[in-house]
């Protein structure tokens with residue numbers, strides 16, 4: 096009996112070792128996509144109040160203008176247009192159920208955008224789509240089964256046995272949560288290649304301005320459509336595969352008592368976001384503690400001088416939820432101007448595309464490095480940080496592998 100148990104334990108250990116990768120997971124390719132319809136932020140208030148037939152709400156319109164002016168956004172892209180809204184009066188009248196009609200539009204938008212971003216990631220990767228072993232799709236813009244993952248798998252021609260994971264309604268943090276799950280899959284399934292696709296279509300939460308819901312003005316002024324995709328795998332096959340970001344460690348912290356600070360709920364009228372005015376202050380007051388907890392166990396070189404943390408020695412990929420939230424990170428961590436340049440550029444050029452946004456930031460960072468736009472060429476260690484409902488802060492420590500000045504590479 097005892098020897099059977101011992102033999103089984105040895106077999107189990109051997110199997111386990113054979114299943115695990117030798118090296119750490121890395122992002123091997125990145126792709127992004129946006130829809131065609133672009134709205135400039137300085138024209139958005141007029142557009143929004145016109146298409147929602149709300150021009151008579153002068154005070155709310157002025158408030159919306161102030162929010163847009165202070166958002167840090169120059170333009171955003173949407174799958175929906177004025178015509179889409181015009182065809183659906185139920186999108187503007189909260190007394191009418193609209194969830195089914197909204198989801199018919201957003202399910203198509205999510206599948207199209209996620210597939211376009213993923214196709215770009217696969218093209219950059221250089222291996223056939225049929226080599227993808229796992230698929231993770233994250234979206235806040237629809238919730239149904241069979242879902243976005245099956246549609247994306249079919250559109251891309253992935254193998255029928257691809258192992259799918261679907262993350263619905265996790266808010267902005269699901270972009271990094273999806274990469275975290277991909278890292279764990281890659282490191283525990285030797286040879287696996289995990290395709291992550293995150294897509295957002297803001298129509299699910301689109302509604303007319305409402306005096307009772309000033310916070311909805313904020314999310315309407317910030318959120319945008321877009322999709323980001325990465326391929327994650329360990330032990331890259333030289334010379335076809337090259338690591339861009341090694342994914343070193345992950346952490347998640349939910350701030351106590353902040354359940355109402357950012358919340359998401361799905362109802363007959365679509366998706367409702369609640370966001371408190373206190374969010375920037377909450378983040379400013381707690382982000383450093385979360386980062387210390389995430390980084391201290393790693394013992395990275397040159398991170399602490401004995402008096403405090405040297406946050407400026409790192410690269411930063413922060414989710415650009417809004418201009419005020421990036422300011423909160425900068426001020427809490429004493430970051431030099433320029434440290435959040437990639438996040439601020441993505442916010443300015445695309446707005447907050449929820450889960451997809453962090454992938455745009457990663458893309459921007461590696462392109463800035465390739466084009467020698469970054470100030471510190473020797474700065475390799477970095478942190479991805481993303482906010483989500485709860486208030487939850489997801490953290491991932493990375494090691495950037497792109498060498499500088501590869502001009503003309505994109």
Ligand SMILES: CC(C)(COP(=O)(O)OP(=O)(O)OC[C@H]1O[C@@H](n2cnc3c(N)ncnc32)[C@H](O)[C@@H]1OP(=O)(O)O)[C@@H](O)C(=O)NCCC(=O)NCCSC(=O)CC(=O)O
Nearest residue numbers: 165166266267309310370371372374416417419482483484
């Ligand atoms: C909206 C802002 C850009 C406005 O910039 P400033 O704060 O610098 O400017 P300001 O103080 O003059 O504010 C402009 C006006 O907006 C109002 N205002 C600001 N935040 C508000 C809120 N949450 N609810 C209702 N009103 C709000 C102010 O009262 C003010 O009204 P008046 O002018 O009438 O006095 C900023 O406050 C911001 O970025 N807030 C954080 C937004 C947020 O929570 N994002 C997370 C999204 S969720 C996410 O990204 C992750 C996820 O999925 O969970």
